[in-house]
Amino acid sequence: MFDSLTAETLARVQFAFTVSFHIIFPAFSIGLASFLAVLNARWLMTRDEVFLRLFNYWKKIFAVGFGMGVVSGIVMSYQFGTNWAVFSDKTGPVLGPLMAYEVLSAFFLEAGFLGIMLFGRQRVGDKLHMVATAMVAIGTLMSATWILSVNSWMQTPAGYGMNEAGQFIPEDWWQIVFNPSFPYRLVHMVLAAYLTTAFVVGGVGALHLLRDRTDGEARRMFSMAMWMAVIVTPIQIFAGDAHGLNTLEHQPVKVMAMEGHYDSHPDGAPLILFGIPNPEEKRIDYAIEIPKLSSLILKHHLDAPLNGLDTVPDEDEPPVTIVFFSFRVMIAIGFAMLGLGLWGLYLRARGRLYEAPLFHRAAILMAPTGFIAVLAGWITTEVGRQPFTVYGLLRTADSLSPVEAPAVATSLLMFIVVYFFVFGAGTYYILRMMNKPAHTRRLGLREAPVRAAGPIASTKAAGSRADDANA
Amino acid sequence: MPFDLAFIWAGIIAFAVLVYVILDGFDLGVGILFPFAKTERHRDVMMNSVAPVWDGNETWLILGGGGLFAVFPLAYAVVMPALYMPIILMLLGLIFRGVAFEYRWRTEKWKRVWDLSFFGGSVVAAFMQGVALGALVQGIEVVDRAYAGGWWDWLTLFSVLTGVAVVIGYALLGATWMVMKTEGELAAQMRRYAVPLGWGTLGFVGLVSLMTPFQDPVYFERWFNLPGSLYTFVVPMILVGASILLFRGLAEEGRDRQPFLAALSLFVISFIGIGISFYPHMVPPGLTIWDAAAPDESLAFALVGTVVLVPLILAYTAYAYWVFRGKVDPEEGYH
Numbered sequence: 001m002f003d004s005l006t007a008e009t010l011a012r013v014q015f016a017f018t019v020s021f022h023i024i025f026p027a028f029s030i031g032l033a034s035f036l037a038v039l040n041a042r043w044l045m046t047r048d049e050v051f052l053r054l055f056n057y058w059k060k061i062f063a064v065g066f067g068m069g070v071v072s073g074i075v076m077s078y079q080f081g082t083n084w085a086v087f088s089d090k091t092g093p094v095l096g097p098l099m100a101y102e103v104l105s106a107f108f109l110e111a112g113f114l115g116i117m118l119f120g121r122q123r124v125g126d127k128l129h130m131v132a133t134a135m136v137a138i139g140t141l142m143s144a145t146w147i148l149s150v151n152s153w154m155q156t157p158a159g160y161g162m163n164e165a166g167q168f169i170p171e172d173w174w175q176i177v178f179n180p181s182f183p184y185r186l187v188h189m190v191l192a193a194y195l196t197t198a199f200v201v202g203g204v205g206a207l208h209l210l211r212d213r214t215d216g217e218a219r220r221m222f223s224m225a226m227w228m229a230v231i232v233t234p235i236q237i238f239a240g241d242a243h244g245l246n247t248l249e250h251q252p253v254k255v256m257a258m259e260g261h262y263d264s265h266p267d268g269a270p271l272i273l274f275g276i277p278n279p280e281e282k283r284i285d286y287a288i289e290i291p292k293l294s295s296l297i298l299k300h301h302l303d304a305p306l307n308g309l310d311t312v313p314d315e316d317e318p319p320v321t322i323v324f325f326s327f328r329v330m331i332a333i334g335f336a337m338l339g340l341g342l343w344g345l346y347l348r349a350r351g352r353l354y355e356a357p358l359f360h361r362a363a364i365l366m367a368p369t370g371f372i373a374v375l376a377g378w379i380t381t382e383v384g385r386q387p388f389t390v391y392g393l394l395r396t397a398d399s400l401s402p403v404e405a406p407a408v409a410t411s412l413l414m415f416i417v418v419y420f421f422v423f424g425a426g427t428y429y430i431l432r433m434m435n436k437p438a439h440t441r442r443l444g445l446r447e448a449p450v451r452a453a454g455p456i457a458s459t460k461a462a463g464s465r466a467d468d469a470n471a
Numbered sequence: 472m473p474f475d476l477a478f479i480w481a482g483i484i485a486f487a488v489l490v491y492v493i494l495d496g497f498d499l500g501v502g503i504l505f506p507f508a509k510t511e512r513h514r515d516v517m518m519n520s521v522a523p524v525w526d527g528n529e530t531w532l533i534l535g536g537g538g539l540f541a542v543f544p545l546a547y548a549v550v551m552p553a554l555y556m557p558i559i560l561m562l563l564g565l566i567f568r569g570v571a572f573e574y575r576w577r578t579e580k581w582k583r584v585w586d587l588s589f590f591g592g593s594v595v596a597a598f599m600q601g602v603a604l605g606a607l608v609q610g611i612e613v614v615d616r617a618y619a620g621g622w623w624d625w626l627t628l629f630s631v632l633t634g635v636a637v638v639i640g641y642a643l644l645g646a647t648w649m650v651m652k653t654e655g656e657l658a659a660q661m662r663r664y665a666v667p668l669g670w671g672t673l674g675f676v677g678l679v680s681l682m683t684p685f686q687d688p689v690y691f692e693r694w695f696n697l698p699g700s701l702y703t704f705v706v707p708m709i710l711v712g713a714s715i716l717l718f719r720g721l722a723e724e725g726r727d728r729q730p731f732l733a734a735l736s737l738f739v740i741s742f743i744g745i746g747i748s749f750y751p752h753m754v755p756p757g758l759t760i761w762d763a764a765a766p767d768e769s770l771a772f773a774l775v776g777t778v779v780l781v782p783l784i785l786a787y788t789a790y791a792y793w794v795f796r797g798k799v800d801p802e803e804g805y806h
Contacts, residue, residue: 071569081551092544093765097773100541104780115523401552407622411559429577
């Protein structure tokens with residue numbers, strides 16, 4: 001089946017596949033780690049058992065998600081070398097140290113304190129346990145910071161020189177780390193992770209409210225999630241817009257593809273709401289458009305001229321169809337999230353947040369949309385910067401490892417089979433845990449560890465582990 | 472021996488790999504021994520003995536990969552394609568064993584599946600690490616800053632031998648870890664297993680050591696001419712000393728920590744032996760540490776953070792081990 005495919009196509013498919021699977025887990029665990037830190041802090045401040053039960057509930061879901069993130073992440077750290085060796089050799093001097101900093105300042109922090117957060121409350125006491133929980137949350141954010149700096153440098157390279165071996169070499173680390181698109185991308189992604197988690201938490205809360213509207217934990221998590229939805233979504237739309245303007249400044253071709261502007265518009269470009277790109281004819285078929293609105297959004301002036309893809313050589317054009325659709329999917333979800341948030345605010349004002357089955361059903365429907373938006377956003381930005389790995393400087397086709405196509409095809413097949421099997425199972429277990437209410441005594445489904453020990457052990461277990469006992 | 476940034480970094484990367492090998496070595500070893508547990512309760516205890524620390528242990532592997540990319544990008548770019556299949560299979564093995572830590576508590580029906588995935592993943596990961604080591608020792612063909620061989624070059628009798636050696640060595644680490652961390656029947660069983668595993672490890676280390684000088688004349692020079700032949704004398708002596716401590720510790724009930732510490736020192740000394748063979752090469756036979764190093768600006772920038780962060784990491788890692796010190800309480804766990 002892979003006979004007609006080149007090693008380049010296969011390596012790109014493999015990277016797209018593994019990175020797409022991977023991003024799902026961090027998008028969830030960045031938000032969830034912060035949520036857990038808040039829940040634990042609230043429990044320590046108020047001693048309200050609802051917070052503790054929520055903490056213990058989401059902690060177990062976090063553990064499964066985080067485990068999947070770790071193992072799919074290790075794959076990423078080696079894939080640069082296995083499939084993109086030339087890229088690695090050329091960019092290593094610039095990007096490598098940033099990744100090393102990610103490992104040193106983030107991965108170790110998360111991993112080192114995760115054990116204490118999951119298993120150690122009784123052993124270290126509340127205060128140190130809170131520190132560990134906060135460290136895990138900070139670790140996930142540090143990780144996002146470094147890896148987004150790396151990605152942003154590939155999109156908007158700065159602060160580098162070249163040496164005689166053809167490698168990018170660092171000249172100004174400040175410019176490299178804080179390259180032009182980094183602050184925008186970082187804010188946009190962290191907010192996306194928070195929203196993704198908020199909608200998952202909201203969906204789970206809504207599910208249990210539908211079953212029992214007096215469920216205290218469900219009410220609490222649903223309320224927290226809906227506050228996040230209504231407050232963070234508008235900030236995210238604003239941040240996304242700023243990120244888009246930054247992209248227009250540094251990667252105008254990507255914006256042309258996002259907008260579907262095949263042609264230049266010297267006196268005001270239309271906003272194409274929907275249509276079907278026709279790459280052969282270089283036009284958008286069945287376009288529904290609002291005249292001059294694109295110029296207004298991007299240039300803040302109705303008649304501002306905007307260049308189209310007709311100004312770009314064909315070999316430098318990204319695949320328009322993918323970028324055009326993925327961008328619209330992301331935007332549509334963003335506005336749907338805003339709608340749900342506002343609906344929630346309205347119901348809350350009327351005192352009916354917990355007694356609105358239709359709204360709860362909508363919240364369940366919206367629960368997975370954060371993941372779809374995150375994927376769609378990344379597809380937009382990553383496909384939109386093609387055909388380059390380092391924008392304008394290093395082509396994707398010139399980044400490849402000298403590995404034969406059958407090797408890449410074999411490993412791709414293995415990744416597909418293993419990922420669907422392993423992460424499919426994990427997702428199923430997470431959904432099954434979510435399907436149980438937060439006050440469930442045993443989420444684990446198994447009576448583990450076995451409690452066949454004598455009365456001393458039982459008393460000890462009952463006494464010292466009261467906190468973690470609703471495992 | 473020029474003492475410059477590249478040299479310091481070669482030392483740091485070697486240190487990261489060594490820490491990885493001994494830390495993940497024992498938890499992969501626990502996975503390798505998993506099917507030999509006699510009861511469900513024993514399996515629970517085995518897994519719980521490493522559950523709080525395995526993630527931190529595996530992070531050293533990411534540091535090895537990420538660090539190589541950062542400071543020796545050329546070595547990273549050459550080694551990864553050359554060891555393509557062993558690396559991919561190792562990663563897949565790590566996936567299967569990593570998820571088992573959570574999954575096996577989440578299902579009754581499929582628990583056997585995840586037990587098997589914990590065992591199989593551990594064996595495959597360990598074996599492929601050994602194969603990768605063997606293939607690296609044998610040398611990687613480099614032309615114009617790129618790997619120039621085929622995608623099956625890594626598979627040789629020698630690399631299979633090093634693969635088996637690592638599986639047995641990790642099993643020894645796992646068994647002695649269990650002697651230290653558990654009590655009663657399980658600890659006694661592991662104490663019994665550790666004896667043949669110890670002999671097996673020594674046998675394979677000996678076999679691989681005898682074959683290594685013949686993989687490349689450079690290694691032969693290194694070990695059989697002065698000043699290298701001094702090492703040829705010293706390294707095996709230390710190895711014998713560590714082995715005596717290992718078997719004595721295993722023979723006497725009550726010496727629960729000694730076998731593990733002795734097994735660790737077996738690994739450390741073997742690792743130093745490999746280092747002696749390699750130096751000054753990063754990727755034998757062609758690339759030296761200095762050929763592969765990134766420019767000094769990269770090495771210096773990464774070093775600043777490393778000097779601050781690695782001691783911190785070692786400190787809180789040690790703290791995490793201290794929190795979960797002593798014998799595993801079969802009642803504990805959060806599931």
